[in-house]
Amino acid sequence: MARRWMRVLRTPLGLTTGVLVAAVVVLAIVAPILWGDRADAVDTDNILTGPSAEHWAGTDGLGRDIFFRSLVASRLSLELALVATVLGVVVGLLLGTAPLLVGRRLGRLVTAGVNIAVAFPGLLLALFFAVVFGVGATGAVLAIGLAGAPSFARLVQTLVAGVASLDYVSAARVAGVGRVRILLRHVLPNIAEPLVVNATLAAGGALLAFAGLSFLGLGVQQPSYDWGRLLFEGIGTIYVNPMAAFAPGLAVLIAGLAFNLFGESVAKGLGVTTVGGVPVLPANDAKRSGAGEDEHSTADAARPSPSDLVLDVQDLRVSFPGADGPIRPVRGVTFSVRHGEALGVVGESGSGKSLTALAVAQLIEEPGHVDAARLDFRGEDLREGPRAHRHLLGTSMAMVFQDPMTSFNPTRRMGGQLAEVAVHHQGMTRKQALARAVDRLRAVRVPDPEKRATQYPHEFSGGMRQRAMIGMGVMGNPSLIIADEPTTALDVTVQQQVLDLLQSIRDEDDVALVLISHDVTVVGEVCDRVLVMYAGRIVEDLPADQLDGGARHPYTRALVAAVPDMHTDLEQPLAVVPGRPVDPADVPVGCAFAARCPLADDHCRAVDPPLAPVGDGISVACWHAGEPLGLDEETGELMEAETV
Amino acid sequence: MSELRFDDVTVRYGTARRPFTAVDGVSLTVPAGQVVGLVGESGSGKSTLARAAVGLAPVHSGQILLDGEPVPRRGRVRPLQMVFQDPFSSLDPRMTIGESIAEPMPPGPSRAERKREVQRLLSLVHLDPVMAGALPGRLSGGQRQRAALARALAGQPKVVIADEITSALDVSIQGAVLNLVRELQRELGLSILFISHNLAVVRYVASHVAVMYQGQIVEQGPVSEVLVAPRHDYTRELLAAVPGSRPSPQAHPAATARSSS
Numbered sequence: 001m002a003r004r005w006m007r008v009l010r011t012p013l014g015l016t017t018g019v020l021v022a023a024v025v026v027l028a029i030v031a032p033i034l035w036g037d038r039a040d041a042v043d044t045d046n047i048l049t050g051p052s053a054e055h056w057a058g059t060d061g062l063g064r065d066i067f068f069r070s071l072v073a074s075r076l077s078l079e080l081a082l083v084a085t086v087l088g089v090v091v092g093l094l095l096g097t098a099p100l101l102v103g104r105r106l107g108r109l110v111t112a113g114v115n116i117a118v119a120f121p122g123l124l125l126a127l128f129f130a131v132v133f134g135v136g137a138t139g140a141v142l143a144i145g146l147a148g149a150p151s152f153a154r155l156v157q158t159l160v161a162g163v164a165s166l167d168y169v170s171a172a173r174v175a176g177v178g179r180v181r182i183l184l185r186h187v188l189p190n191i192a193e194p195l196v197v198n199a200t201l202a203a204g205g206a207l208l209a210f211a212g213l214s215f216l217g218l219g220v221q222q223p224s225y226d227w228g229r230l231l232f233e234g235i236g237t238i239y240v241n242p243m244a245a246f247a248p249g250l251a252v253l254i255a256g257l258a259f260n261l262f263g264e265s266v267a268k269g270l271g272v273t274t275v276g277g278v279p280v281l282p283a284n285d286a287k288r289s290g291a292g293e294d295e296h297s298t299a300d301a302a303r304p305s306p307s308d309l310v311l312d313v314q315d316l317r318v319s320f321p322g323a324d325g326p327i328r329p330v331r332g333v334t335f336s337v338r339h340g341e342a343l344g345v346v347g348e349s350g351s352g353k354s355l356t357a358l359a360v361a362q363l364i365e366e367p368g369h370v371d372a373a374r375l376d377f378r379g380e381d382l383r384e385g386p387r388a389h390r391h392l393l394g395t396s397m398a399m400v401f402q403d404p405m406t407s408f409n410p411t412r413r414m415g416g417q418l419a420e421v422a423v424h425h426q427g428m429t430r431k432q433a434l435a436r437a438v439d440r441l442r443a444v445r446v447p448d449p450e451k452r453a454t455q456y457p458h459e460f461s462g463g464m465r466q467r468a469m470i471g472m473g474v475m476g477n478p479s480l481i482i483a484d485e486p487t488t489a490l491d492v493t494v495q496q497q498v499l500d501l502l503q504s505i506r507d508e509d510d511v512a513l514v515l516i517s518h519d520v521t522v523v524g525e526v527c528d529r530v531l532v533m534y535a536g537r538i539v540e541d542l543p544a545d546q547l548d549g550g551a552r553h554p555y556t557r558a559l560v561a562a563v564p565d566m567h568t569d570l571e572q573p574l575a576v577v578p579g580r581p582v583d584p585a586d587v588p589v590g591c592a593f594a595a596r597c598p599l600a601d602d603h604c605r606a607v608d609p610p611l612a613p614v615g616d617g618i619s620v621a622c623w624h625a626g627e628p629l630g631l632d633e634e635t636g637e638l639m640e641a642e643t644v
Numbered sequence: 645m646s647e648l649r650f651d652d653v654t655v656r657y658g659t660a661r662r663p664f665t666a667v668d669g670v671s672l673t674v675p676a677g678q679v680v681g682l683v684g685e686s687g688s689g690k691s692t693l694a695r696a697a698v699g700l701a702p703v704h705s706g707q708i709l710l711d712g713e714p715v716p717r718r719g720r721v722r723p724l725q726m727v728f729q730d731p732f733s734s735l736d737p738r739m740t741i742g743e744s745i746a747e748p749m750p751p752g753p754s755r756a757e758r759k760r761e762v763q764r765l766l767s768l769v770h771l772d773p774v775m776a777g778a779l780p781g782r783l784s785g786g787q788r789q790r791a792a793l794a795r796a797l798a799g800q801p802k803v804v805i806a807d808e809i810t811s812a813l814d815v816s817i818q819g820a821v822l823n824l825v826r827e828l829q830r831e832l833g834l835s836i837l838f839i840s841h842n843l844a845v846v847r848y849v850a851s852h853v854a855v856m857y858q859g860q861i862v863e864q865g866p867v868s869e870v871l872v873a874p875r876h877d878y879t880r881e882l883l884a885a886v887p888g889s890r891p892s893p894q895a896h897p898a899a900t901a902r903s904s905s
């Protein structure tokens with residue numbers, strides 16, 4: 001937490017504005033103490049003079065020094081802005097958390113009220129309140145504070161609603177924790193960051209608004225003065241002494257911008273959690289380190305790609321800049337997919353399955369970096385960048401994601417969204433494309449496709465949305481479908497339907513399929529061949545029918561034995577893989593699985609085993625491939641079998 | 645050991661003009677000290693039924709009884725605890741594991757006693773007691789789900805409702821959590837309503853199973869009967885959809901690991 005804030009301060013903008021904010025605050029504290037007397041000293045000999053060595057910004061109608069007055073005014077300006085901000089935040093918090101505290105019905109009323117208030121322009125509200133509360137500092141504070149409250153209330157409402165629907169709040173309710181306590185313990189701490197950021201932004205806004213009100217004569221009154229008031233007085237004499245208006249104006253600008261930009265940079269800094277302010281690692285750096293590790297990859301890179309391959313990937317690497325050096329979630333993956341083949345990819349969360357798929361589809365975004373010795377799709381080299389192959393990728397490679405809801409635009413009809421693909425990539429007219437969309441929806445067995453095409457994504461059930469997503473993929477004539485956990489969000493019967501659908505598309509058009517899943521049983525049933533990934537590498541590449549009994553790698557065998565099926569022995573515990581997955585920012589030397597492997601020895605911990613063929617169509621990366629394993633009958637942990 | 649009984653429970657959502665019945669007259673008993681599996685497609689009302697039991701969903705009609713008495717839905721003592729599906733959202737990211745676990749503890753004991761209890765619960769779910777001071781961000785999915793189980797146990801529940809507690813987990817850790825559920829049930833004699841869409845998982849942990857379809861229970865009975873000789877069409881469909889059930893499974897998958905020992 002503290003580290004994340006430090007990171008904000010390490011960005012140039014964050015640092016500058018942070019220092020500036022601190023300087024303004026210090027100034028506001030010390031200026032009246034140090035220069036209060038000089039700012040109030042009346043000098044009747046020097047009335048309304050211009051800048052001089054004695055008075056840098058000239059003097060006002062009573063001969064008081066404008067430069068010092070501008071410095072001293074920082075106290076009142078800041079004080080009032082802060083009080084107004086606090087008022088706005090407090091009222092906003094009360095209104096924003098009301099729905100949680102007072103129950104549903106009353107809460108709805110409050111929400112409606114806030115929504116109406118938000119619709120009014122803030123300045124208008126401020127002017128309205130300024131008139132209601134009368135001219136003067138108090139009135140202006142109330143005006144600016146209350147004018148800021150609705151938008152803050154709305155923000156709080158949104159944030160609270162987001163947190164309140166999370167399971168840990170439900171869990172607290174089930175535990176019998178009261179509403180106020182839930183608010184204080186669970187909700188507020190979890191929305192504090194955005195609140196603080198927005199309060200900082202609001203403070204900047206309040207500072208400017210206050211200057212505005214005082215300038216209009218609605219704010220601070222004589223003999224007190226803030227920047228707005230000074231500006232008001234200075235404008236009157238602008239032709240005599242421009243500095244009289246310029247000095248307080250500049251002060252307002254600097255302070256206001258400092259708060260605003262600091263808020264912005266904090267918002268930006270905290271929003272980005274993974275990358276931070278570390279410079280992006282230079283591309284050739286990654287290449288060099290990549291090539292250094294595997295000499296063989298460059299050696300056979302010259303081999304012409306056989307024409308029966310849809311996808312040919314060699315030594316694919318994905319890296320991201322991290323706080324302590326590059327993170328390498330995918331570390332040299334080599335595989336190929338033949339026409340019409342179904343390839344499964346399994347492995348635990350974070351093993352790099354999705355990133356491998358995204359890299360192939362050219363969907364890794366900056367600052368991520370993809371590097372490969374070969375990346376051929378239908379004989380074309382994809383390494384030239386996505387732009388060169390947008391057409392090919394758009395029509396011939398289809399991606400299906402786990403959560404189809406986020407893949408569709410919620411505000412547009414399904415038919416139109418599908419049609420767009422064909423308009424863009426196949427040059428169809430809108431009408432043709434719509435007809436094709438309906439036809440494709442029918443092909444993926446969405447019932448009543450004509451009607452469904454006119455509906456919005458939320459009107460589709462999860463399974464149907466997933467089918468529509470596949471339908472979108474087959475708008476063109478794909479030769480490869482990459483499906484990343486396409487059924488994980490679905491329940492079993494629907495999952496089966498979606499898998500059947502993928503299967504039938506494959507059969508009809510000889511389409512190749514890459515099916516990513518963490519469920520070994522699903523992959524085993526659907527695919528011809530399975531890649532097992534661990535810590536960004538392929539540790540085993542085997543025919544699917546070998547999963548049951550033929551797997552050689554200890555990790556693959558544990559994965560298979562960890563899932564119960566309808567024949568699992570009820571007397572035995574399920575297999576357990578002890579320990580934690582490898583952190584891609586901190587990959588150990590030697591075999592990455594060694595820390596969790598019952599067969600690991602010193603050689604494993606020192607030297608990373610290469611993926612090598614061992615017969616039966618299996619390739620495996622393990623020094624002790626296929627050696628016997630036992631199962632601890634108490635804990636389910638795999639162990640080295642006692643050899644005789 | 646306690647018995648949880650749903651007696652003709654109906655839960656409705658939506659407005660009075662457009663009501664939507666999520667749970668429709670469900671009667672179901674979780675016998676004392678038994679694990680009852682509840683299966684059915686998503687949207688069939690499994691989670692709603694669970695949430696109604698712990699007071700997170702409004703009961704329209706019917707009764708939810710614990711040992712014959714209505715389940716208390718107010719106050720600090722909650723004999724019914726729930727474990728949620730997603731271990732990444734069910735623990736407050738800003739509270740330490742220890743604080744989260746201590747939350748449902750009944751009021752009374754001193755700080756030191758609570759701390760000891762937290763440690764005991766952590767070892768019960770096979771987590772290192774020093775984890776009490778860690779924030780959830782440092783834990784893996786499986787570890788979090790164990791912590792969530794420990795939190796549920798901290799409320800000294802008579803019945804635990806587990807809603808899809810393994811479906812958000814990686815297969816490699818699913819096994820560990822299922823082992824733990826079986827172990828806790830055996831050692832503490834807990835009654836558990838175990839919701840899952842995976843029949844193989846239910847078969848592994850439960851003694852009874854109830855099949856829910858469109859808000860109603862269409863079939864229930866001992867696992868050995870329902871899964872071997874299903875009577876309702878939907879149950880048959882579910883059974884056919886279990887992954888790996890299609891190609892006749894000759895070999896026992898666990899045998900891969902065990903065969904050679």
Ligand SMILES: Nc1ncnc2c1ncn2[C@@H]1O[C@H](COP(=O)(O)OP(=O)(O)OP(=O)(O)O)[C@@H](O)[C@H]1O
Nearest residue numbers: 274320327329348349350351352353354355356584
């Ligand atoms: N933008 C990013 N910046 C830094 N690291 C990232 C980024 N995206 C992913 N990673 C890291 O890369 C690793 C692999 O991620 P990936 O999404 O490929 O895993 P996965 O195998 O698909 O897992 P899951 O089963 O959970 O979907 C993870 O450790 C992840 O934290």
Ligand code: SF4
Nearest residue numbers: 591594597604622623
């Ligand atoms: S190489 Fe060694 S540590 Fe790695 S999986 Fe094989 S036996 Fe285990």
Ligand SMILES: [Mg+2]
Nearest residue numbers: 353354355484
């Ligand atoms: Mg993924």
